Amino acid sequence: MGSVLMVRSHKRYVTLVFLFSLFLCVSASVSHYSIPEEMKEGSVVANLATDLSLDVKTLNKRRMRLDIIASKKYLDVNKETGELYVVEKIDREYLCNTKLSCYLKLEMILENPLRIFNIEVEILDINDNAPQFRRDAIHLDISEATPKGERFSLSNAVDPDVGSNSVNTYHLNGSKFAELILIKTLDREQQAVHNLILTAVDGGTPARSGTASVIVHVLDTNDNAPTFGKSVYNVQVLENSPIGSLVIDLNATDLDEGSNSDVTYSYSLYTSEKTQETFNLNPSTGEITIKDMLNYEDFRIYDMEVIATDKGANSLSGQCTIKIIVEDMNDNHPEISIKSFQTPVSESIEVDTVISVVSVSDKDSGDNGVVDLRIPDNMPFKLRESSDNYYELVVSEPLDREKVPEYVITFTVTDRGSPPLSDNETMTLELLDVNDNVPQFPQSFYTIRVMENNAPGDLLSSLTAFDPDLHENQYLVYFILEKEIANTSMSMLFSINPENGNLYALKTFDYEIEKEFLFHIEARDSGSPPLSSNVTVHIIIVDQNDNAPVIVSPWRAHDGFVPKPFWLCKCVRNWDDYMFAAMVS
Numbered sequence: 001m002g003s004v005l006m007v008r009s010h011k012r013y014v015t016l017v018f019l020f021s022l023f024l025c026v027s028a029s030v031s032h033y034s035i036p037e038e039m040k041e042g043s044v045v046a047n048l049a050t051d052l053s054l055d056v057k058t059l060n061k062r063r064m065r066l067d068i069i070a071s072k073k074y075l076d077v078n079k080e081t082g083e084l085y086v087v088e089k090i091d092r093e094y095l096c097n098t099k100l101s102c103y104l105k106l107e108m109i110l111e112n113p114l115r116i117f118n119i120e121v122e123i124l125d126i127n128d129n130a131p132q133f134r135r136d137a138i139h140l141d142i143s144e145a146t147p148k149g150e151r152f153s154l155s156n157a158v159d160p161d162v163g164s165n166s167v168n169t170y171h172l173n174g175s176k177f178a179e180l181i182l183i184k185t186l187d188r189e190q191q192a193v194h195n196l197i198l199t200a201v202d203g204g205t206p207a208r209s210g211t212a213s214v215i216v217h218v219l220d221t222n223d224n225a226p227t228f229g230k231s232v233y234n235v236q237v238l239e240n241s242p243i244g245s246l247v248i249d250l251n252a253t254d255l256d257e258g259s260n261s262d263v264t265y266s267y268s269l270y271t272s273e274k275t276q277e278t279f280n281l282n283p284s285t286g287e288i289t290i291k292d293m294l295n296y297e298d299f300r301i302y303d304m305e306v307i308a309t310d311k312g313a314n315s316l317s318g319q320c321t322i323k324i325i326v327e328d329m330n331d332n333h334p335e336i337s338i339k340s341f342q343t344p345v346s347e348s349i350e351v352d353t354v355i356s357v358v359s360v361s362d363k364d365s366g367d368n369g370v371v372d373l374r375i376p377d378n379m380p381f382k383l384r385e386s387s388d389n390y391y392e393l394v395v396s397e398p399l400d401r402e403k404v405p406e407y408v409i410t411f412t413v414t415d416r417g418s419p420p421l422s423d424n425e426t427m428t429l430e431l432l433d434v435n436d437n438v439p440q441f442p443q444s445f446y447t448i449r450v451m452e453n454n455a456p457g458d459l460l461s462s463l464t465a466f467d468p469d470l471h472e473n474q475y476l477v478y479f480i481l482e483k484e485i486a487n488t489s490m491s492m493l494f495s496i497n498p499e500n501g502n503l504y505a506l507k508t509f510d511y512e513i514e515k516e517f518l519f520h521i522e523a524r525d526s527g528s529p530p531l532s533s534n535v536t537v538h539i540i541i542v543d544q545n546d547n548a549p550v551i552v553s554p555w556r557a558h559d560g561f562v563p564k565p566f567w568l569c570k571c572v573r574n575w576d577d578y579m580f581a582a583m584v585s
């Protein structure tokens with residue numbers, strides 16, 4: 001407060017009252033003054049000398065003094081001027097607390113003669129205190145369910161000032177409420193705490209104010225149902241996933257608080273027994289896990305409905321559906337089924353003839369169920385797809401039993417899963433012989449030398465042919481082909497064992513009569529039709545020295561042949577040459 005205002009208010013408040021007493025020494029009159037509290041030290045309240053008509057010059061001599069009935073010496077008097085002035089700031093509230101009127105009672109004492117004046121100084125309230133709330137924050141708990149119009153009292157503010165300087169009005173963030181009135185129902189889920197400022201304003205000029213925050217905690221009621229993030233969940237699960245594997249972790253949320261938002265999960269009646277037996281639903285966490293092995297080949301889609309219920313007084317619930325789609329895993333081996341297999345077959349079977357029909361299958365789906373059938377390479381067969389998953393094994397090249405008598409064919413089926421699975425089946429194809437080979441002699445021409453004078457029945461040679469065919473196709477019969485040399489039946493001279501081709505002489509040969517024979521021997525198999533081949537046999541009779549020399553006259557012709565003794569001697573050294581020369585002649 002400025003000093004100009006001070007002076008003005010001083011003049012305004014100071015009033016003088018004279019009351020005359022009948023007593024001499026103690027004036028019955030009471031001088032009354034009014035001053036505002038909180039005046040500055042040294043401020044003059046009044047001139048007592050003037051007001052009481054005292055001679056200023058005598059005051060000092062008469063030992064003028066003040067007696068204050070108070071704990072402090074607030075005021076004093078100037079002995080030179082007679083002025084009453086403020087020694088110490090006066091706090092009305094300290095002095096008088098909440099009393100509406102506040103007085104300082106003083107006695108001014110003068111001696112020679114003794115006189116006592118009673119003085120009353122009224123301490124006027126100024127608005128030096130702002131309203132104050134006992135606590136800075138006022139906490140209120142109000143349920144969401146509280147109807148509008150409900151009133152809540154707030155604690156009052158106190159202002160030690162009095163009268164109009166004391167608390168006059170309350171404001172709550174601008175709007176004027178002495179008490180808190182609910183004008184709109186609360187929604188904890190929208191705003192759980194409302195922070196308000198309660199302002200208390202006094203009626204002083206200028207007005208002072210004090211504030212407290214009003215914190216309204218909105219108490220929850222179960223007014224929200226649990227909700228799932230989505231109404232439908234589609235989940236894919238691999239078949240054969242281990243028991244206990246997590247399928248989905250459901251999180252129903254309930255905007256309420258405490259038990260009103262505590263959710264338990266359960267299957268609805270709509271969820272089939274089988275589904276409930278296959279999947280476990282944890283009632284408190286909402287986790288759905290695998291309870292029983294999943295087999296894509298048995299069951300592919302599970303539909304379930306889960307209900308989330310809160311634990312509030314009037315429990316509310318929400319639901320969602322979950323579609324669990326089982327995904328295929330390559331867990332089934334492909335299978336081969338031999339529908340037909342023709343064995344044995346003739347080695348002369350034609351190219352493109354169907355030998356076997358094979359079907360393949362795989363219970364898996366997608367690539368896991370797509371299969372490829374193979375047979376080993378380097379086989380005179382090929383696979384031909386006849387219809388879906390049916391294959392024919394056909395001959396791709398001419399067969400020859402004599403080279404490969406049987407084939408071990410392994411059918412291998414492999415799926416395209418990852419890793420792939422396979423299966424195999426092995427079949428043996430036997431070939432039946434066909435008489436397609438002629439008997440064969442190791443040589444095409446046999447020269448056999450036989451010493452003359454041999455014994456009849458002597459084994460001359462063994463002429464064995466070979467036939468790679470089988471059984472009767474291989475079983476050979478040997479015989480001598482006749483009518484080679486006119487008038488000579490070779491069968492009279494030689495015989496051959498039809499079974500083993502041993503050639504025997506039937507008579508004793510005499511070089512001097514017969515020197516050689518030429519004929520054919522045939523080997524014939526027993527196939528149908530039979531096949532045969534022949535060889536030429538040249539029998540040469542070898543001369544022995546079995547004749548004594550005979551002297552014949554050189555001039556006597558004998559068969560036109562005229563040997564000369566010296567020529568003979570010369571030639572005899574080589575009987576073979578001689579014999580040959582003789583034959584040729």
Ligand SMILES: *[C@@H]1O[C@H](CO)[C@@H](O)[C@H](O)[C@H]1NC(C)=O
Pocket residue numbers: 173195196197
């Ligand atoms: C009241 O005032 C306080 C402080 O200014 C503020 O935080 C709060 O939001 C206000 N409340 C309303 C209802 O306006």
Ligand SMILES: *[C@@H]1O[C@H](CO)[C@@H](O)[C@H](O)[C@H]1NC(C)=O
Pocket residue numbers: 229248249250251
């Ligand atoms: C549920 O919450 C968990 C943890 O936050 C999360 O991993 C999971 O994906 C949520 N489930 C759904 C269906 O959103």
Ligand SMILES: *[C@@H]1O[C@H](CO)[C@@H](O)[C@H](O)[C@H]1NC(C)=O
Pocket residue numbers: 410412423424425
């Ligand atoms: C055939 O299958 C068996 C097992 O079933 C396997 O040991 C063998 O190696 C397979 N053979 C071929 C040629 O794939």
Ligand SMILES: *[C@@H]1O[C@H](CO)[C@@H](O)[C@H](O)[C@H]1NC(C)=O
Pocket residue numbers: 487
């Ligand atoms: C063949 O034999 C017959 C009688 O067996 C005979 O008449 C004929 O002259 C003979 N021929 C030769 C060339 O020896």
Ligand SMILES: *[C@@H]1O[C@H](CO)[C@@H](O)[C@H](O)[C@H]1NC(C)=O
Pocket residue numbers: 481520533534535
């Ligand atoms: C002997 O075999 C040859 C072919 O090797 C054939 O030409 C001939 O006719 C056969 N001889 C007889 C008598 O069958």
